[in-house]
Amino acid sequence: MTGSTTIKTGADHLAALRDGRDVRIDGRRVADVTTDPAFRGAVASAAALYDAQAAPGAVERLTYELPGGQGRRVNRAWQAPRSYADLLARRQALEAWAEGHAGFIGRSPDHVASCLTGMEMGIEVFEGYDRRRAAALRDCVADARARDAYLTYVIINPQADRSKAAHAQANPGLVLAIVDEDAGGITVHGAKMLATASVMANDIFVSCIQPLAPGDEAHAVAFVIPIATPGLRLLSRRSYEAHGGAPFDAPLASRFDENDAVAYFDDVRVPWDRVFAARDLKIMQAMWHATPAHVLQNYQCQIRLLVKMRFLAAVGRRITEINGTSNMPQVREALGQLAAEVGMVEGLLCGMEAKGTQWGDYYVPDRAMLYSAQVLTQQLYPRFIDSLRELAGGGLIMLPSSEADLRDPAIAADIARTQSSPSAAPFERVQFFKLAWDAIGSEFASRHVQYEKFYAGAQFVTRGHALRTFDWDAGTRLMNALLPPIPGQTSAEAAD
Template identity: 40%
Template sequence: MPTDATPGNAGSPAAGPRTGKEYIAALDDGRTVHVGGKLVGNVAEHPAFAGIVATMAAVYDAAGEPDSPLVDPDTGGLALFTIPRTWEQHELRKRALEHWCRLTHGFIGRGPDHVSGVLAGFASHPAVFDTDRHQLGANVVAFHEYAAARGLWITNSIVPPQHNPTDPTSRVRPVQLVEERSDGIVVDGAQMLGTGAAVADEIFVTSVRPLSPGDEAKALSFIIPIATPGLRLICRRPYATSGGPFDYPLSARFDETDAMVVFDRVLVPWERVFAAGSVEVVNRQFFGTAAHQIGNLQSIIRLTAKLRFLTGVASLIVRANGRDRDPAIRHELADLAGIQTVSEALTESAHAFATQDEAGVYRPAGKYLYAALGMQTEVYPRAVKILGELAAGGVIQVPAAAGDLLDADEAAAMEVLMGSDRLPLAERVKLFKLAWDLVGSEFAGRHVQYERFYSGAVPVVKGYAYRFYPFAEAEALATGFLDSYGLPTPAGAAAGVAGRAA
């Protein structure tokens, strides 16, 4: 019997996006989440997750504010799910993404703003999911409506566990189809990671890596609630518990957490299956639809927001040390500003040069989109390095914890190291602790690794950029120039002059 959790039963359009309170309440659903060998009860109450849950609840609440740019006035739901069929809808999505990323300063990679775009891309091209064996396009459309009506946070897990495929003793099994039943498919195995999975509503599982004939068992695409029986999450070390919000301000609020995803014979109901056993569908779903391009507009808007935030911290650090007039330091800040501006310019271009595909859906321009995505693997580590250079020992010359500043003797001792009327001790320590959470903490290191790998290994990401660059146009210029001269005539050679084409 269809229930409220059954796609196809989306009901009337949302009266408005759900509130933060409703998001938090939905997390208490009996999901299986392990941290440090222990099973977590309600994630919203666990110290590893309470910070990120509060952050995301505040973002959901922001969508309820009057005239929030996060809301599509036509549906009353989150504009993140809107299929950009008109230029106005394309603009609406961009404004919603920018607002979302401003609220989270670009530190949430796999929040509700990513897979919502992927789904919008899928739902605009349902025929891609229909094969002779399974007609699943209608599932995609119904699930998109269902998720949009509820403003669900769906994360993704689209890469197999890292392992040695030539090791005959390996027990690693990327998630695969083990049974097809009348009520759904049974899947078993594991996926490498699901960022945000512990605190999301649902998870999208597939293979973003191209599959080959013979890989039918791995050819899956589906979305299920995190609380589905048999689904287990094994989380990495939480960073939110590194220290208090004064000492680790970013870790405390924005640790979206990452978890390995294990499937113990999980039953996926048919209405949540988009591909089962079709290599062709899995290989076509991202680029045969608008999904990859719409989904990744979020990636570059997010990176732009994060780089802007980092540049702001760097500029404050420089001013705190009175170095803002030093040409060498200005040079470093200008490099940072350049990195941020290039990211912003590519994002604006990807949006502005979007074109409608055969289904009438606006796809962000691939040339700019993938140039930005390909660049992030190098520019984010570089931006962090520049901030680290500017902050230097200042990020180490701080007391162990906020409590030290509350101790009068300790604070007096530190006054001779950092005291100033212009920048009081506590403010200085606060700023440099924020910088440390960007350049040196575990959270900081994870973010560098995230920007380098979340979209795939470097050759994969650059492969997208290669595919979308119009090399023929550039080649024509070079060829034209080459054609403008030739071998010198004997007389010209003697005079040292190359022959010119007519």
């Protein structure tokens, strides 16, 4: 808090996470995510993001003042862009924020904030469906924005039998569905995947982006609730933070393991004023694709990815300096390729901004370019990681077992004798390769490959978006103009 300005801080965020949320891991219920060895590093990084935006030199760039908010400033992710200049200012803020985690927190708070802001920008779509549900969306977004809340979302039904619709799964209680409703609200039961960052978020947005089939009406539901709502259990995957070792051994996993969990809703009560959609198949697709939501949320992903790619390219170049290979012609070529690929990510980002369009009062990045970027970067990421592994050779593995080795004088002396580099002292070489391994080889790094390949949907889904939104007509006009006349056919016959 500065003068009459209020802004969320890391301490505010940590305090809000001590809310009795039900998180399960390794056979136990977590008492406090802010101190638990499975989560505390990631939670501290999330809190640090709020401190970063509250820092005096960053406030103007990273936040904006809520209109009528009496000095309340919140992250720019909540700001609906009205012009190209607005969009760029917003991007610069999101880019600077992502530098706080080098792009390794996939579901950072600006992701779902972007999604909900995009949905609100298309409020008329909800108005056309049901005015009460539109009012619930508007109120929930206003409330989350005013709190600068950290939301995550679960918008995918759990994998079971993907050849069957949600209602036709063998286990009838599996996929989250409305099981009861009355004048006060609905009761939902079942699971959703994957609640990334839910352990450190305030609220969860539940919806479904997968196409639903007739018969799936009970599964057609969208709402926002606090993570600490009774009956909501987060079934966490293995913690890479807990198993990765000390920060020296796992510099990324120890800080940015945002976690993923199955969200299990065990008869969870949701009041109507938090429900955006219920039992309507059409609005379930329209909320993503007839509003700017899907574009704005995935545009945020490309901003974050650019930051991560810059980081990874630097790791690649440092590998070659440390191994004395940086001037070898083939290695220079490989580094040039990495540079060009990061340039492509940035170029696509600038392109979707420059080619953006006015959407009523708002300015929205170009949809087709966004989907091009999604398809290409899903393919790029694993290839990029492989290129770094190729450059690194055994250096990623030729490492002391843990920081304890460096603390033991005898082992440390052996490490000093066996680690060597033309551009780093022995312990610096170890320090760097520990970071490189965590970025490109560790369990944490491997999960990131899976994340970048799937966070926006499998390839058949993202390619479908690219297919649907590409301007096929521009090329078709050219193609038709160049078709040679068919011998023996008059131009009138050809026009038929």
